[in-house]
Structure formats: C-alpha cells, structure tokens
Amino acid sequence: MAQKRFTLSGSVRDAATGETLIGASVRLESATGKAGAITNAYGFYAVSANEGTYTLTISYISYKTVVQTIVLNKNINLNADLQAGKELQEVVVKAGERKNENVRSPQMGVERLDMKLLDNIPVLFGEKDVLKTIQLLPGVKSGGEGTTGFFVRGGASDQNLILLDEATVYNSSHLLGFFSTFNADAIKNVDLYKGGMPAQYGGRLSSVLDVKMDDGNNKQFSMQGGLGLISSRLKVEGPLIKDKSSFMISARRTYIDFLLKAAPDTSIRGNTLNFYDLNAKVNYKFDDKNTIYLSGYFGQDNIGIKDLFDNSWGNTTGTLRFNHVFNSRLFSNTSLIYNKYNYTVKLIDDVNNFTLTSLIRDINFKQDFQYFSNKHTLRFGIQGTHHRIAPSDISTSANSSFNPLSVENRYGLETSGYISDEYVVNPRVTLLYGLRVSLYNLLGPGTFNTYAANGDITSSATYGSGKSVSNYFNLEPRFSASYIINDENSVKASYNRNTQNIHILSNSGSSSPTDQYVMSSNNIRPEIADQVALGYFKNIQDNAYEFSGEVYYKTMQNQIEYKNAARLIANANVESELLFGHGRAYGLELYAKKTKGKLSGWISYTLSRTERKFNELNNGNYFPARQDRTHDVALVAIYKLGKRWTLSGNYIYNTGNAVTYPAGKYQVGGNTTYFYTERNANRLPYTSRLDVSATLEGKDTGKRFHSSWSFGLYNALNRKNPYSIDFRDVASDPTRTEAVQTSLFGIIPSVTLNFKF
Structure with missing residues (x-):
C-alpha cells in the first residue's frame, strides 16, 4: 500500500536579528529514509517525506545546529530561529549552505559569496567590495586596474545582469570604477551565476549577479x-x-x-x-x-x-x-x-x-x-x-x-x-x-x-x-x-x-x-x-x-x-x-x-x-x-x-x-x-x-x-x-x-x- 506523504515547511531566521537565512539546510532522517531542502532566497523551505518519526536537523554555517525529533503525520509549519555560534578560532570561507552543496546541487557555474568573507579581502583604499571580490573567482575577469567592470566566460561587461533587490543596476561603479555601488554593510547575500543560468533570470548573455x-x-x-x-x-x-x-x-x-x-x-x-x-x-x-x-x-x-x-x-x-x-x-x-x-x-x-x-x-x-x-x-x-x-x-x-x-x-x-x-x-x-x-x-x-x-x-x-x-x-x-x-x-x-x-x-x-x-x-x-x-x-x-x-x-x-x-x-x-x-x-x-x-x-x-x-x-x-x-x-x-x-x-x-x-x-x-x-x-x-x-x-x-x-x-x-x-x-x-x-x-x-x- 502507498504510504502517505506530508510536508514540513516554514522559514529559517537569525535568532538575534530576525534576518532570513538564505541557503540554510533542513534535513529529515529516519531508519527508512531521508529528505532535505535548502531555504530559498526569502528564507522559506518545504520538504516532503513519508509519514513517520524523523530526526530534524536545521543548520547554517557559523550558527548552532538545531536537532529535534518530529512526528510527521500531517502537514506541519515550523519556523526556526538559529543562534549564532561562538566566535571560532578560525576563518570559515564558505557560504551558508549544506556542507557538500557544491557536490550535490545540479546547479553549475554558481558562486555564493559569504559577506563575512569581505572583511578579510584586501582591496583598493580598504573599502570592502563585492565586485572586486568576485573578480578573484575562476571565469570572472577584471575589466582593468581600478575598475569594477568584469567579464564572465567571454562576455562583454554589458552582458552581465546585475540585480540589487531584484532591480537592475546599469552602472555598478563609483568614481570611474574605483569603488562599486554595493555598500557591503547593507548586503545580506550575493549569488553569481556564470553557467547553467536558472530560468527565472533573463535579459543578459553571460552572467547574473544577484x-x-x-x-x-x-x-x-x-x-x-x-x-x-x-x-x-x-x-x-x-x-x-x-x-x-x-x-x-x-x-x-x-x-x-x-x-x-x-x-x-x-x-x-x-x-x-x-x-x-x-x-x-x-x-x-x-x-x-x-x-x-x-x-x-x-x-x-x-x-x-x-x-x-x-x-x-x-x-x-x-x-x-x-x-x-x-x-x-x-x-x-x-x-x-x-x-x-x-x-x-x-x-x-x-x-x-x-x-x-x-x-x-x-x-x-x-x-x-x-x-x-x-x-x-x-x-x-x-x-x-x-x-x-x-x-x-x-x-x-x-x-x-x-x-x-x-x-x-x-x-x-x-x-x-x-x-x-x-x-x-x-x-x-x-x-x-x-x-x-x-x-x-x-x-x-x-x-x-x-x-x-x-x-x-x-x-x-x-x-x-x-x-x-x-x-x-x-x-x-x-x-x-x-x-x-x-x-x-x-x-x-x-x-x-x-x-x-x-x-x-x-x-x-x-x-x-x-x-x-x-x-x-x-x-x-x-x-x-x-x-x-x-x-x-x-x-x-x-x-x-x-x-x-x-x-x-x-x-x-x-x-x-x-x-x-x-x-x-x-x-x-x-x-x-x-x-x-x-x-x-x-x-x-x-x-x-x-x-x-x-x-x-x-x-x-x-x-x-x-x-x-x-x-x-x-x-x-x-x-x-x-x-x-x-x-x-x-x-x-x-x-x-x-x-x-x-x-x-x-x-x-x-x-x-x-x-x-x-x-x-x-x-x-x-x-x-x-x-x-x-x-x-x-x-x-x-x-x-x-x-x-x-x-x-x-x-x-x-x-x-x-x-x-x-x-x-x-x-x-x-x-x-x-x-x-x-x-x-x-x-x-x-x-x-x-x-x-x-x-x-x-x-x-x-x-x-x-x-x-
């Protein structure tokens, strides 16, 4: 007989600030199977599994993992607030995604930039800079000394779609390219798509910087x-x-x-x-x-x-x-x-x-x-x-x-x-x-x-x-x-x-x-x-x-x-x-x-x-x-x-x-x-x-x-x-x-x- 399936859904947020966490991992595991999901660009997740008792694990890099037992016998809405972990005696160079997301995800040519990483990247005049940092990634070429223009996989600089909260930014530079328009203090998340571009994006040939x-x-x-x-x-x-x-x-x-x-x-x-x-x-x-x-x-x-x-x-x-x-x-x-x-x-x-x-x-x-x-x-x-x-x-x-x-x-x-x-x-x-x-x-x-x-x-x-x-x-x-x-x-x-x-x-x-x-x-x-x-x-x-x-x-x-x-x-x-x-x-x-x-x-x-x-x-x-x-x-x-x-x-x-x-x-x-x-x-x-x-x-x-x-x-x-x-x-x-x-x-x-x- 076919087993009943139910859905666990909700939002994952920072407990201290209420910020939604993009790319947090939500996993259901039991003796008979497992299922998982990643929170979307708005912090929402949904994961479906057969009826049963599961161990629920919600994790995000640099945050304390939440683990609890959950009985999935109906559709459940569960919002999670994660506490930031104690300051580590190390630097973690990674976005907030599940540990092996780069291996498991079908998405190709995507780079997710951890904003905390920018604090430690040396740049011109000491100003934290999203665009200068992505130019250190493979397939992304700098437009030249002191500029924020960039080229992705052979495309021209105008063939990059640059979005700020979904709005197109046509000129992403200050002072003729010495600074970028993105004040790092105000930015939560940066995704760069340079290949296998998702269907929700369009209008440019080479890349999307979201x-x-x-x-x-x-x-x-x-x-x-x-x-x-x-x-x-x-x-x-x-x-x-x-x-x-x-x-x-x-x-x-x-x-x-x-x-x-x-x-x-x-x-x-x-x-x-x-x-x-x-x-x-x-x-x-x-x-x-x-x-x-x-x-x-x-x-x-x-x-x-x-x-x-x-x-x-x-x-x-x-x-x-x-x-x-x-x-x-x-x-x-x-x-x-x-x-x-x-x-x-x-x-x-x-x-x-x-x-x-x-x-x-x-x-x-x-x-x-x-x-x-x-x-x-x-x-x-x-x-x-x-x-x-x-x-x-x-x-x-x-x-x-x-x-x-x-x-x-x-x-x-x-x-x-x-x-x-x-x-x-x-x-x-x-x-x-x-x-x-x-x-x-x-x-x-x-x-x-x-x-x-x-x-x-x-x-x-x-x-x-x-x-x-x-x-x-x-x-x-x-x-x-x-x-x-x-x-x-x-x-x-x-x-x-x-x-x-x-x-x-x-x-x-x-x-x-x-x-x-x-x-x-x-x-x-x-x-x-x-x-x-x-x-x-x-x-x-x-x-x-x-x-x-x-x-x-x-x-x-x-x-x-x-x-x-x-x-x-x-x-x-x-x-x-x-x-x-x-x-x-x-x-x-x-x-x-x-x-x-x-x-x-x-x-x-x-x-x-x-x-x-x-x-x-x-x-x-x-x-x-x-x-x-x-x-x-x-x-x-x-x-x-x-x-x-x-x-x-x-x-x-x-x-x-x-x-x-x-x-x-x-x-x-x-x-x-x-x-x-x-x-x-x-x-x-x-x-x-x-x-x-x-x-x-x-x-x-x-x-x-x-x-x-x-x-x-x-x-x-x-x-x-x-x-x-x-x-x-x-x-x-x-x-x-x-x-x-x-x-x-x-x-x-x-x-x-x-x-x-």
Whole structure:
C-alpha cells in the first residue's frame, strides 16, 4: 500500500536579528529514509517525506545546529530561529549552505559569496567590495586596474545582469570604477551565476549577479560603520514593531572634495571629486504567511574641474515586494520594481559650453511562484519590463560654439514567462531543466530608419505612441544535471540559451559613465548565446577542502562592433555606425578552496579564449575580443593569527588585454596619422599585483560595542601595471615612434576603523 506523504515547511531566521537565512539546510532522517531542502532566497523551505518519526536537523554555517525529533503525520509549519555560534578560532570561507552543496546541487557555474568573507579581502583604499571580490573567482575577469567592470566566460561587461533587490543596476561603479555601488554593510547575500543560468533570470548573455540587501534587525536597535582615509560609512537598523517590522538604512560618502579644499595647490581647490550612496529597506510581517518589503537605493557621483567641466551620474532603484505562502507547498513572490540610471556632462568654459544628459529607466512587474512536490521543486512566473531610453539631449548657452541637439527617446516592452523543475530522479541523479519564453517589442513614438551596410538610410517610417515598430520572440531552454558518485564526488553538465535586448555602445574596454544604451530594433537584432559546460566536483576531509574543474564552450550571435572612427555620443543615426557578427568563447576553470582552519582561502585559474568575427573586419576572420585573456590566476589566503589578529593577502596575475597597435604612420599637414591593420592583434603587458591586509579586533569587554582596525597595502610590490599604452613621435626624431605606458596606482596604504554596537 502507498504510504502517505506530508510536508514540513516554514522559514529559517537569525535568532538575534530576525534576518532570513538564505541557503540554510533542513534535513529529515529516519531508519527508512531521508529528505532535505535548502531555504530559498526569502528564507522559506518545504520538504516532503513519508509519514513517520524523523530526526530534524536545521543548520547554517557559523550558527548552532538545531536537532529535534518530529512526528510527521500531517502537514506541519515550523519556523526556526538559529543562534549564532561562538566566535571560532578560525576563518570559515564558505557560504551558508549544506556542507557538500557544491557536490550535490545540479546547479553549475554558481558562486555564493559569504559577506563575512569581505572583511578579510584586501582591496583598493580598504573599502570592502563585492565586485572586486568576485573578480578573484575562476571565469570572472577584471575589466582593468581600478575598475569594477568584469567579464564572465567571454562576455562583454554589458552582458552581465546585475540585480540589487531584484532591480537592475546599469552602472555598478563609483568614481570611474574605483569603488562599486554595493555598500557591503547593507548586503545580506550575493549569488553569481556564470553557467547553467536558472530560468527565472533573463535579459543578459553571460552572467547574473544577484545581490540582496539586509532586511533589518527586528529584535533590537544596532549601529555599525567605518571611518577610512577617504570615505566613511554608517548603518542603522532596528525594529519598528518587535518581531513584526524592521528597518535598515545604510549610507556612505567620500570626502576627497573636502580634502581638495584644503590642498596647498590653489589650482585644484574648487575641483569636485566625490560620491555618496544610500541603501534603505523596511518590512512588515502581517503573519506567518504574508510579509511585505520596500527597499531602495540612491547613488550619485560628481567629478569636475572648476571652470572646465562637470560630470555627474547616478543610479536610483526601488522595489516593492510581497511574499505570500499559500500552503505548505506553494510560495509566491510579487514585485513591482523601478530603476533609473542617468548621467550629465557639462563643459563650462566661456566658448565651448554645453550640457549633455542621458538616461535609461525601467518599470518592471514580476510574479514568481515556487511549488514543492515529492521529488520536484517547480518554479514558474511571468515578468514585464517597460524601458525608456533618452540617448542624448544637448542644451547650450547663447554664446556656445555648439548647437542644441535632442535625440528621440526610445521605448521598449519586454515580457517573459518561465517554468523550471528541479527533479530528484534518485539519490544519485538530479535534473534541473526549464524553458524561458521572451517577447520584445520596440515601441513608438518616433521616426525609425533602416540602414544599408555602408550606413546610408534605405527607408524611414514614423510611428505613433505605443505602436509596435519591430518585435522578436525567443525560446530559451535551460538544462543542468548532476550525478553524485558519492558524498565527496560528482559530475555535472549544463546547456543554456540566453538572449539580450539592451546593448551598450562604448569604445572603452569596460563600463564608463557615458556609455550609451540602445535597444534591439529594426537594425539591431537580439544578441543570443548558447553555452554548454561540463564539470567535476570533489570534497575531501569532511568538506574542509573543495576542488572543481569546469570546461565550457559558448557561441554568440548578433554581436556588436563599431566601424572605424565611429561617432557614438549625440548621434541620432548611431545605428548606422554599427557592425554585426558572431562570437565564440571557450575555456577551462580550476578552483581549489580550503574552507576551515586557521589558514583558509582559495586558488583559481582560468585558461580561456574569446573571439569575434565580422565580415567587415580582419578579412572576415576571427580575432581576439578586447576582453580576451589567455591566463588568469588568483590566490587568496586568510590566516587567523590569534583571537584578535587576522592576516590576509591576495595575488593576481593575468595576461594583458587584446589591443590594436599601429602598423605604421604618415604625415598629413605636419601632423602624424597612424594606420592600423588587424583588429586586436597585440597585447598589453601582463598584470601582476599583491595586496595584503591585517585586521585587529577590539578587546571583548562583554558589552555590545565592538570595534576593529583594518590595515592594508594595495599593490604592495609597487608594480606599475598597464592601464593603457599610447604612441607618439620621439621628440628628438619624429621619424621614430615610442610607446608610452600609463599606470594608475603604485603602492596604496589604507587604514579603516570599524565599529558596531
């Protein structure tokens, strides 16, 4: 006779703060069988098993494990509050997941970042940085010295979907990339998907960086922050109604501009160089089945030289989210999301003065469901996003040498639906498969041109507001599978297709504030990527050591390049400057990590190739993409010296980016003009850097107040790494040419005082 099955469900939270714990392990075990689940992105879990008596184990890294006996004879709702364990005399380098999740999970190419780890990673100016840290992982390449732009498995920087509480962040950097937009104090969880992307994500080709903010402490008020050499930060959180409602506010600001005012050199007084950002979140728990969240982010950068220019740019996001538990098996999340990115460039001298503004704005609705069955976990949902892009608007004064210009706004509507299933076929085999369906519509009003290959207009049509100009329909299958050889070994495989309808036009190697955004149109087709990957995963010594190796191959359609001497900014016919072709990327990623003990850390190595092919370039042959680098190595070591001191360091080495050097030169009117042959046929010199840091924890007085000091040296070996190389005539002999390397940083010390109470 068939046995009855029942479901145990609920939420897992931090007992001290009320924060939901993402990735906590829930296990049911008895003499006749066992079952398990992992809490989802909202801290909810559901696990089904046959009727019977079980030992329930709920665990999370760095928290005390809860073990109890439970009689499962009906559907049960059980919420668990876990107590943080005593401070260990070691550093644990691991996310809060079950011990061998990297072996057992069918998901490939995913990295979950423990926010506590950031306290010990040396970074520029001593500022904890999510984006700098993920660039130390295999398959993730830095966009360059001092930047937060990154490339994943051969993709360009605009092919990464960056989410903050489900809202898209289009520019993730402050101060031209020296800092990221993510204030680590306000962040609870970071997931990076670089392969086998789940079906609930879409709109980008290469990766998803899913960042979630802290909900706020609903038990007691607390405050934390840090005072650094050039920036400071402060976070305040606490209950509005204890155990039911809480808030979190976190702010950060640099004060370089204040230091400039006190500079002895009067020529730099009055110059502008600063950024500030604000994270805020509030929630209210109606009951165990209904919770509402409201979160937002605002960030602004300002850079300017008095009487010459003034640049500013910033992101604004807002997310209203409602969680509802229909029953022990069905979980729902409904989201209304707003995000905007805008920039302003001003020239303010007496003659060449103008103001250029641009923005991209999205309004997004999402409805997601998660259904837990006996051997299945189903996810399904819908999403709709309305885009508005204002490419360029130039205003001038009466005596300006520039003419006013306004490029028409563009509007688009992206709708999608998805379904995926994680199916536990048997204790050894798990499948994760799904399908995403996407429909994109370019909408009026406006005049839309069609261009020939030489850039000439072949036709033009005007459309009214809301009228469909062009549309694209795509199916995006996703598939991953894992075979568990034993508790310590597994192999995984994946295939996924992704499409992208928002594109960046930029001549720089990584993102910059003045990047121009365009949508798919009658001239620009959606970018499409197909990726296959195969991996082997192994843990040893009770999961203290983790090893993995993955290989991947990716093909890309409708890739975008620019014609020689293309004019991208303030060009109403910018689509006439574009070329379209194909791309491919393939590589090997090796990863070894020590997760426990006084000495912990990891080594990552990536061997890869990234190429593009355009009929109009390089005689139609494949050539290296700008982000192509053969070798990338990262070594991270963290050592717990004692109760109070933690030492850490990281070393990176990577092959130089692909660039195009001049093949010759000639004189025109007394000026030197260079000519070029093959695209990206040369290399910048390699990059090598050692960063070190030390953290001194304050004495444990038994009181709530706690402090620590962080000391760091960025580029401790003072190596002059290449940022760019320019060519010029030798002053003493103009017939000869010399290459001039520009480097951004030498050795940079940092000191930060951190506090919490």
